[in-house]
Amino acid sequence: MHATEIWTNVEAIRARNPLVHNITNYVVMNNTANALLALGASPVMAHAEEEMEALADLTRLVGGALVINIGTLSRAWIDAMATAMRAAVARGIPVVLDPVGAGATAYRTQACRDLLAAARPAVIRGNASEIMALWKDGVTTKGVDSAHGTEAAAEAARELASRHACVVCVSGATDFITDGGHEARVHNGVPMMTRVTGLGCTASALTGAFLAVQPSALPAATHAMAVMGICGEVAAERAAGPGTLQTHFLDALYNLDRETIETRLRCS
Amino acid sequence: MHATEIWTNVEAIRARNPLVHNITNYVVMNNTANALLALGASPVMAHAEEEMEALADLTRLVGGALVINIGTLSRAWIDAMATAMRAAVARGIPVVLDPVGAGATAYRTQACRDLLAAARPAVIRGNASEIMALWKDGVTTKGVDSAHGTEAAAEAARELASRHACVVCVSGATDFITDGGHEARVHNGVPMMTRVTGLGCTASALTGAFLAVQPSALPAATHAMAVMGICGEVAAERAAGPGTLQTHFLDALYNLDRETIETRLRCS
Amino acid sequence: MHATEIWTNVEAIRARNPLVHNITNYVVMNNTANALLALGASPVMAHAEEEMEALADLTRLVGGALVINIGTLSRAWIDAMATAMRAAVARGIPVVLDPVGAGATAYRTQACRDLLAAARPAVIRGNASEIMALWKDGVTTKGVDSAHGTEAAAEAARELASRHACVVCVSGATDFITDGGHEARVHNGVPMMTRVTGLGCTASALTGAFLAVQPSALPAATHAMAVMGICGEVAAERAAGPGTLQTHFLDALYNLDRETIETRLRCS
Numbered sequence: 178m179h180a181t182e183i184w185t186n187v188e189a190i191r192a193r194n195p196l197v198h199n200i201t202n203y204v205v206m207n208n209t210a211n212a213l214l215a216l217g218a219s220p221v222m223a224h225a226e227e228e229m230e231a232l233a234d235l236t237r238l239v240g241g242a243l244v245i246n247i248g249t250l251s252r253a254w255i256d257a258m259a260t261a262m263r264a265a266v267a268r269g270i271p272v273v274l275d276p277v278g279a280g281a282t283a284y285r286t287q288a289c290r291d292l293l294a295a296a297r298p299a300v301i302r303g304n305a306s307e308i309m310a311l312w313k314d315g316v317t318t319k320g321v322d323s324a325h326g327t328e329a330a331a332e333a334a335r336e337l338a339s340r341h342a343c344v345v346c347v348s349g350a351t352d353f354i355t356d357g358g359h360e361a362r363v364h365n366g367v368p369m370m371t372r373v374t375g376l377g378c379t380a381s382a383l384t385g386a387f388l389a390v391q392p393s394a395l396p397a398a399t400h401a402m403a404v405m406g407i408c409g410e411v412a413a414e415r416a417a418g419p420g421t422l423q424t425h426f427l428d429a430l431y432n433l434d435r436e437t438i439e440t441r442l443r444c445s
Numbered sequence: 446m447h448a449t450e451i452w453t454n455v456e457a458i459r460a461r462n463p464l465v466h467n468i469t470n471y472v473v474m475n476n477t478a479n480a481l482l483a484l485g486a487s488p489v490m491a492h493a494e495e496e497m498e499a500l501a502d503l504t505r506l507v508g509g510a511l512v513i514n515i516g517t518l519s520r521a522w523i524d525a526m527a528t529a530m531r532a533a534v535a536r537g538i539p540v541v542l543d544p545v546g547a548g549a550t551a552y553r554t555q556a557c558r559d560l561l562a563a564a565r566p567a568v569i570r571g572n573a574s575e576i577m578a579l580w581k582d583g584v585t586t587k588g589v590d591s592a593h594g595t596e597a598a599a600e601a602a603r604e605l606a607s608r609h610a611c612v613v614c615v616s617g618a619t620d621f622i623t624d625g626g627h628e629a630r631v632h633n634g635v636p637m638m639t640r641v642t643g644l645g646c647t648a649s650a651l652t653g654a655f656l657a658v659q660p661s662a663l664p665a666a667t668h669a670m671a672v673m674g675i676c677g678e679v680a681a682e683r684a685a686g687p688g689t690l691q692t693h694f695l696d697a698l699y700n701l702d703r704e705t706i707e708t709r710l711r712c713s
Numbered sequence: 714m715h716a717t718e719i720w721t722n723v724e725a726i727r728a729r730n731p732l733v734h735n736i737t738n739y740v741v742m743n744n745t746a747n748a749l750l751a752l753g754a755s756p757v758m759a760h761a762e763e764e765m766e767a768l769a770d771l772t773r774l775v776g777g778a779l780v781i782n783i784g785t786l787s788r789a790w791i792d793a794m795a796t797a798m799r800a801a802v803a804r805g806i807p808v809v810l811d812p813v814g815a816g817a818t819a820y821r822t823q824a825c826r827d828l829l830a831a832a833r834p835a836v837i838r839g840n841a842s843e844i845m846a847l848w849k850d851g852v853t854t855k856g857v858d859s860a861h862g863t864e865a866a867a868e869a870a871r872e873l874a875s876r877h878a879c880v881v882c883v884s885g886a887t888d889f890i891t892d893g894g895h896e897a898r899v900h901n902g903v904p905m906m907t908r909v910t911g912l913g914c915t916a917s918a919l920t921g922a923f924l925a926v927q928p929s930a931l932p933a934a935t936h937a938m939a940v941m942g943i944c945g946e947v948a949a950e951r952a953a954g955p956g957t958l959q960t961h962f963l964d965a966l967y968n969l970d971r972e973t974i975e976t977r978l979r980c981s
Contacts, residue, residue, distance in 0.1 A: 210642035231550035282767035418964025428686025478910035499818035696954025
């Protein structure tokens with residue numbers, strides 16, 4: 178992966194302001210919207226089943242993506258998520274699925290499987306435990322934080338990607354992105370990012386923004402993870418803890434330039 | 446408009462801590478509450494239909510306002526909003542309506558019209574696209590971000606204000622406030638404010654705080670927009686991006702003094 | 714109370730990362746999760762009744778607590794709260810109840826009483842008005858901000874603690890913690906903390922984290938309030954207003970060390 182491609186996509190997001198429709202959890206809605214705005218996208222948060230078709234029409238019209246995040250799920254929201262995913266896929270709108278807490282409860286794992294049966298996402302992004310839980314039963318997790326390292330989930334990610342003909346992105350100290358055949362690893366980022374809630378959810382949202390300007394899902398997901406990690410590093414240099422990290426992270430997204438990407442990018 | 450009047454109202458909010466009851470969207474609840482607290486008001490976020498009458502009684506008792514924001518609407522919330530608006534108007538409590546995303550979907554536009562039929566707000570505050578969508582059918586918008594400039598919406602705002610016998614506030618690079626006859630424009634603010642989610646929602650909430658101490662809706666809405674813009678400018682001088690802008694904006698609201706208003710106010 | 718005990722518990726939280734399951738309000742979810750992460754705990758926000766038993770099993774397995782906060786309550790959420798409380802108590806998991814706005818509406822007061830009838834919390838934490846409203850009818854409050862000082866609520870707190878065989882924590886300029894017999898007062902903190910939304914809710918969440926490593930509820934609640942107040946003081950020294958206070962507060966939790974506790978602790 179070349180820094181130039183990432184920069185081209187960042188510029189495209191800033192020029193086109195793609196509409197990213199999020200059905201996401203209550204915890205991170207504010208930060209997700211702010212991260213999308215800071216990057217240059219136009220976020221919409223809406224979950225009423227009655228307007229899912231109309232929002233898909235609008236997304237199709239102006240260009241964008243759909244991001245589904247099951248964090249604070251309940252029955253009515255899962256129904257709206259399924260409707261929104263079907264409406265998006267029917268219109269060729271790329272979909273990102275973030276299976277927050279899959280494996281923590283059977284209810285969550287089943288909700289993800291129902292959503293995957295409803296429509297095919299372009300990208301599934303989760304931590305190692307979540308990806309392993311979607312891959313097969315019997316994997317335990319610890320709440321919404323991962324109990325496993327990225328490499329432990331690599332085989333699970335490859336098989337899950339092949340099974341659903343999509344890209345799977347496992348975020349962690351090293352991010353692993355695969356379509357079942359090709360794969361990429363992003364080494365950017367800092368450990369303190371795990372002490373800010375919802376940066377994984379932000380990664381999923383930014384993946385939606387990149388998919389809106391870059392139809393190929395493997396580079397789109399990889400570019401999103403690289404931008405996350407790079408901006409996390411920039412923010413960490415100015416931060417005294419996770420509170421200021423979050424604030425500086427948004428500033429870093431807003432100020433991201435070609436040179437920063439070229440200097441910091443660590444992919445393989 | 447004189448800076449002195451704005452300052453008098455800011456002092457009144459700080460002295461009386463008016464209760465501002467918000468039924469607002471999940472994305473901005475935290476920021477809205479923080480902005481109201483920073484200004485000196487006492488925010489309450491509650492949406493259960495069962496307690497809307499009791500909260501209206503409490504608001505009437507201690508003094509305050511109701512702010513309705515349809516951002517992440519669903520059926521049950523719209524019902525509670527209508528109940529709360531009727532309860533407020535019946536008790537003489539001023540109401541602000543923020544029609545987030547009106548025009549983006551027919552569901553949203555219709556929800557706003559239903560709320561306007563339920564009870565008359567003192568102020569409707571939205572961006573140009575939202576105000577134009579409420580004014581007449583066939584206006585397109587782009588998600589929750591405006592696709593139109595303020596001046597394009599001036600005539601729509603005047604007619605909408607006359608139709609509903611209320612004040613309409615169109616926020617943008619220049620804010621335009623009208624009761625259908627008289628009007629005001631606020632030129633304060635900085636472009637980076639559009640890259641922080643929910644500052645429009647914050648403007649609606651602050652309008653509620655000003656209405657609680659200033660019964661005349663045209664100056665109340667104008668003062669709120671002036672304070673938003675002025676504090677945005679103060680914050681921008683210390684901010685390195687939208688993350689720190691948000692943080693410094695709350696500090697600026699908290700530290701707002703007479704001199705800052707007098708020096709910076711740009712109204713016409 | 715010795716600073717050493719507090720520090721031992723902070724170290725235990727950082728070492729064990731207890732799972733703190735929160736069913737809390739929309740306004741504070743993000744800040745609550747961030748505060749728990751900054752302290753070293755592992756927050757989960759989930760409210761679907763279908764997964765309450767499974768989450769209780771998980772909490773029991775890895776160690777943790779349940780925190781119930783009625784801030785933006787509605788019927789379905791109260792039902793889930795009751796189910797979660799029963800599931801927790803049945804497994805020996807400590808429960809914290811935060812009766813936000815009790816007394817502001819009869820609906821809220823009754824919801825708290827129903828929850829108290831469902832299962833016994835280890836700690837009830839509220840402001841003076843809320844604790845007095847739970848204690849007996851006829852106490853008025855002002856929205857979610859307290860209309861009474863801590864000492865006015867001391868007798869109410871003692872009786873409420875005895876009635877429910879739990880610890881009651883009244884937060885305010887001075888925090889008062891009692892089990893009906895023994896009691897403690899924490900004098901740390903700064904007035905500006907009342908201008909940041911949800912720091913009371915954060916106190917309840919941190920109480921859950923301390924309960925997870927310290928089974929005795931009186932010291933656990935006291936330690937949580939001391940850490941809140943101390944970190945608030947550290948943050949206030951760097952803050953220019955409530956916006957930066959919130960950010961620096963999270964940093965202070967993350968950087969809290971033994972010396973800071975020893976130097977600043979003011980208990981009686």
